[in-house]
Amino acid sequence: MSVSSPPAPVSSTGAVARLARLVLAHRRLVxxxxxxxxxxxxxxxxxxxxxxxxxxxxxxxxxYETAQKISHLYGNGGDTDPAIVLVTLPPGQTVAGxxxxxxxxxxxxxxxxxxxxxxxxxxxxxPRFITGDGRSTFxxxxxxIERTFGAPKIPAQVEQAVxxxxxxxxxxxxxxxxxxxxxxxxxxxxxxxxxxxxxxxxLAVLAFVFASMLALVPLLIAASxxxxxxxxxxxxxxxxxxxxxxxxxxxxxxxxxxxDYSLLIVTRWREERAHGRENHDAVVAAMATAGRAVVLxxxxxxxxxxxxxxxxxxxxxxxTILRV
Numbered sequence: 001m002s003v004s005s006p007p008a009p010v011s012s013t014g015a016v017a018r019l020a021r022l023v024l025a026h027r028r029l030v031x032x033x034x035x036x037x038x039x040x041x042x043x044x045x046x047x048x049x050x051x052x053x054x055x056x057x058x059x060x061x062x063x064y065e066t067a068q069k070i071s072h073l074y075g076n077g078g079d080t081d082p083a084i085v086l087v088t089l090p091p092g093q094t095v096a097g098x099x100x101x102x103x104x105x106x107x108x109x110x111x112x113x114x115x116x117x118x119x120x121x122x123x124x125x126x127p128r129f130i131t132g133d134g135r136s137t138f139x140x141x142x143x144x145i146e147r148t149f150g151a152p153k154i155p156a157q158v159e160q161a162v163x164x165x166x167x168x169x170x171x172x173x174x175x176x177x178x179x180x181x182x183x184x185x186x187x188x189x190x191x192x193x194x195x196x197x198x199x200x201x202x203l204a205v206l207a208f209v210f211a212s213m214l215a216l217v218p219l220l221i222a223a224s225x226x227x228x229x230x231x232x233x234x235x236x237x238x239x240x241x242x243x244x245x246x247x248x249x250x251x252x253x254x255x256x257x258x259x260d261y262s263l264l265i266v267t268r269w270r271e272e273r274a275h276g277r278e279n280h281d282a283v284v285a286a287m288a289t290a291g292r293a294v295v296l297x298x299x300x301x302x303x304x305x306x307x308x309x310x311x312x313x314x315x316x317x318x319x320t321i322l323r324v
Contacts (some may be wrong), residue, residue, distance in 0.1 A: 080143060
C-alpha cells in the first residue's frame with residue numbers, strides 16, 4: 001500500500017503570502033468592503049462615458065494647428081465638421097422674396113442656441129447659399145465638440161429653432177457628416193453588450209473546465225475589477241482628459257485579464273487542496289506561487305499601458321524639439 005507524500009513546502013514569508021494571511025484573517029470585512037464598493041462601481045460605470053474625451057489629435061500637423069487656432073478664435077468649429085440646416089420654401093415662394101423672414105429665422109436660432117455659430121445667406125450675402133431653383137437656402141452650423149457617442153445635440157436644437165421661426169409651410173431638415181454617420185437605424189453593440197457577450201462565452205468555457213460553481217469566481221472577480229476601475233477613471237476625469245478608448249480597454253481587456261489571473265490562482269488552489277493541504281494553507285500556498293506570478297504579470301501589463309503616456313508625451317514634444 002502506497003503512502004501519499006506530504007505536500008511540498010512552500011515559502012510563505014513573502015509579501016504576497018502575508019497579504020493572503022491578512023485577508024483570510026479579516027475575510028468578512030474584506031467581503032463587506034467589496035459589497036459596499038460594488039454599487040459605487042455601478043454608479044461610476046453608468047456616468048463615466050459622459051466624462052470621456054472624444055478626440056483624435058495630431059499635434060504638430062498643419063491641419064491640427066489650424067483647427068486649434070479656429071477653435072481658440074471662435075470657440076467652436078475647428079475640431080468638428082459643420083452641420084447643415086436646410087430650409088425649402090413652399091411652391092411659389094423664393095429665398096429672395098422671403099429674405100428678411102429667413103434671416104430672422106436663422107437669427108432667432110442663433111440667439112436661442114448660444115453654443116452654435118452659423119454662416120448663412122443673410123450673414124455672408126453669398127449666392128451659393130441659395131439653390132438653383134431659388135426656393136431653398138441653408139446654413140452651416142459650427143458647434144463645440146460634444147462628449148457623446150451619438151449624433152450631436154446642438155445642431156438638432158438649431159434645427160428646431162429654425163423650424164419654429166421659418167415661414168409657414170417651409171420644410172426644414174438637418175444633415176451633415178456626423179448626422180449621416182449616426183443616422184442609421186441599426187447600431188452596433190455597445191461596450192457593455194460586448195463585455196456581456198464575452199463574459200457569457202467565458203462562463204461556458206469555465207463551466208466545462210470546473211464543472212462546479214467555481215466557474216463563477218473568475219467572473220465575479222472580473223465584474224468587481226472592471227466596475228471599480230471605471231469608478232477610478234471617473235475620478236481621474238475630474239482633473240484630466242481621458243480618452244473614450246479607456247472604456248473599451250478597461251471593459252474588454254480587463255475581462256480577459258481578470259479571468260486569466262483568477263483562473264490561474266483557482267487552479268493552483270485546487271492543486272494544493274488535492275495535495276492534502278487544509279483550505280487556509282492552500283490559499284496561502286496558491287498566493288505565494290501563482291499569486292506572485294499574477295502580481296508580476298499585472299505590473300508588466302501596467303507598465304506596458306503606462307508606456308502609452310510616454311509615447312503620447314514624445315509625440316507632443318517631438319515637433320517642438322525638431323522646430324528648435
